[in-house]
Amino acid sequence: MRALVLAHEPDGPAAQVERRLVERGFTVDTHVVTSDNDRPDEAAPFPSLDGYDLLVPMGSIRSLTNKDEIGSWIHTEIELVAAAHEADVPVLGVCFGIQIIAEALGGAVEPAPVTELGWIEISDGDVPNPVGSGPWLEWHHDRIVTPPGAEVLARTDHAVQLIRLGRTVGTQFHPEVDLPHIQRFLELTEDSYLEEYGTTREELLAATRRNEAHNIEQCHALVDWYLDTVAFPALEVAG
Helix, strand or coil: CEEEEEECCCCCCCHHHHHHHHHCCCEEEEEECCCCCCCCCCCCCCCCCCCCCEEEECCCCCCCCCHHHHCCCHHHHHHHHHHHHHCCCCEEEECHHHHHHHHHCCCEEEEEEEEEEEEECCEECCCCCCCCCCCEEEEEEEEEECCCCCEEEEECCCCEEEEEECCEEEECCECCCCHHHHHHHHHCCCHHHHHHCCCCHHHHHHHHHHHHHHHHHHHHHHHHHHHHHHHCCCCCCCC
């Protein structure tokens, strides 16, 4: 089994999601879409999906409400996700990834009324939340308008957090994170930005240290749920 991760910047890997996929027997290839944060519109050509059993588009510091900034590649990626879904290739999208899924499948992305940044509990959606209340790491300024036919599995007061449509699932939260991941995020972040949204790097690092072990467990459980219940329910994948 082979998985293709789309990391939109070098500091946005699949981290614990990738670790669990490897533990479950997947070979994981990571395609870094943009390699220079100061040149967001310079992108490496997307690989073909031929030979891949799973597509995993990850988060980004960019916004789908500003496609002009990333116009050389974002429409291609939206089409790639739409094509994967249409071909019944499983898709697991995270944060920016769920937003690409929304646009690819007939929904939309809009600015969220509240920026969610930090470790936050999530609630049931239209059905019981299958992945647990968390807390999960949130870091997003936008939210999705749910695509037609998608099932909302979890939400907060301000945004849909988990959707499913066939073998496609998206999370608005970041299940993949661990302490090194957050440390890399914070290297790109100004103190004034964090203070604007009600936190500091010290508070965020302290909360991450408290939640890291639990989050690794819940991330791996989420990946297991996705593989065993959604993507490959009739197939025995290594455990």
